[in-house]
Amino acid sequence: xxxxxIMLKPDAVKRKVVGNIINRIENKGYNITTIKxxxxxxxxxxxxxxxxxxxxxxxxxxxFMTSGPVIGMIVEGDDVVQGMRNLMGPTKWVEAMPGxxxxxxxxxxxxxxxxxxxxxANAIIEIERxxx
Ligand code: UDP
Ligand code: MG
Numbered sequence: 001x002x003x004x005x006i007m008l009k010p011d012a013v014k015r016k017v018v019g020n021i022i023n024r025i026e027n028k029g030y031n032i033t034t035i036k037x038x039x040x041x042x043x044x045x046x047x048x049x050x051x052x053x054x055x056x057x058x059x060x061x062x063x064f065m066t067s068g069p070v071i072g073m074i075v076e077g078d079d080v081v082q083g084m085r086n087l088m089g090p091t092k093w094v095e096a097m098p099g100x101x102x103x104x105x106x107x108x109x110x111x112x113x114x115x116x117x118x119x120x121a122n123a124i125i126e127i128e129r130x131x132x
Pocket of ligand 1: 090
């Protein structure tokens with residue numbers, strides 16, 4: 001069974017839409033097999049977002065991602081990596097269609113509620129990074 005790493009970002013926790021997002025994951029038929037709430041620091045974000053460290057928005061991204069707790073999950077299902085990306089919607093809120101998590105809740109590209117691994121290979125790396 002395929003696995004992906006999902007992380008509900010600090011805005012999802014603050015806005016109290018964690019239950020709504022988890023409902024969508026469960027309604028789709030995926031299994032949440034591990035879940036924990038924790039805080040991120042800059043060091044782990046430089047690793048997790050290594051493809052973005054040189055972008056002008058990186059300091060804002062770190063400030064946002066360390067502004068409160070996140071909820072990390074391992075989610076399992078057939079083709080769950082792509083399936084979760086579909087449920088999430090694209091990175092930029094303005095491109096995310098209604099019905100997707102970002103399309104329904106985000107109005108900012110940094111504060112876009114949810115992270116999901118973008119490939120099976122990265123899912124394995126991210127699950128190891130956050131759950132060991
Ligand atoms: N991000 C941002 N501005 C951008 C692009 C990305 O603030 O122009 C943030 C946003 O929170 C995004 C995260 O950086 O979710 C990781 O970017 P990535 O391109 O990996 O998008 P994702 O895989 O989250 O859709
Ligand atoms: Mg990404």
